[in-house]
Amino acid sequence: MTKSYQGSCFCGSVQIEAQGEPEAMGYCHCASCRSWAAAPVNAFSLWKPQAVKVLAGAEFIGMVRKTPMSERQYCTQCGGHLMTWHPPFGLMDVYAATIPSLTFKPGVHVNYEQTVLPMRDGLPKFKDFPAEMGGSGQMLPEHRAADWEQMTG
Ligand SMILES: [Zn+2]
Ligand SMILES: [Zn+2]
Numbered sequence: 001m002t003k004s005y006q007g008s009c010f011c012g013s014v015q016i017e018a019q020g021e022p023e024a025m026g027y028c029h030c031a032s033c034r035s036w037a038a039a040p041v042n043a044f045s046l047w048k049p050q051a052v053k054v055l056a057g058a059e060f061i062g063m064v065r066k067t068p069m070s071e072r073q074y075c076t077q078c079g080g081h082l083m084t085w086h087p088p089f090g091l092m093d094v095y096a097a098t099i100p101s102l103t104f105k106p107g108v109h110v111n112y113e114q115t116v117l118p119m120r121d122g123l124p125k126f127k128d129f130p131a132e133m134g135g136s137g138q139m140l141p142e143h144r145a146a147d148w149e150q151m152t153g
């Protein structure tokens with residue numbers, strides 16, 4: 001049986017469901033995600049578009065497109081965030097916080113160059129994106145140089 005993970009916006013007007021298993025999970029540290037989420041990091045789960053269904057409240061879904069990279073979807077009733085469609089990747093980021101029944105198993109950090117919250121979890125830290133997603137593929141240490149300077153005085 002296909003697993004499904006249901007979630008909603010902050011007020012519950014919009015109900016969504018992700019089916020199956022995500023293509024990837026991890027953390028994005030970019031300034032756009034931080035500003036949009038009002039949080040130091042965005043925990044993402046990426047899904048093929050056919051895996052994500054809007055069960056109710058489709059008429060309440062608003063969208064912000066600051067760059068061609070991301071179409072950020074939110075509820076027009078409560079302002080709660082739902083998910084982000086990434087046209088270049090052909091994948092939907094359903095925020096891990098939006099579908100709490102999904103066991104969040106992060107595998108990677110992206111845009112770590114922009115981090116304000118260095119995380120010592122041993123996972124790979126991409127400077128921007130993996131090469132197969134159009135990024136540099138370059139890896140960074142868990143601590144930024146500035147943090148090392150603070151620690152060592
Ligand atoms: Zn809402
Ligand atoms: Zn981001």
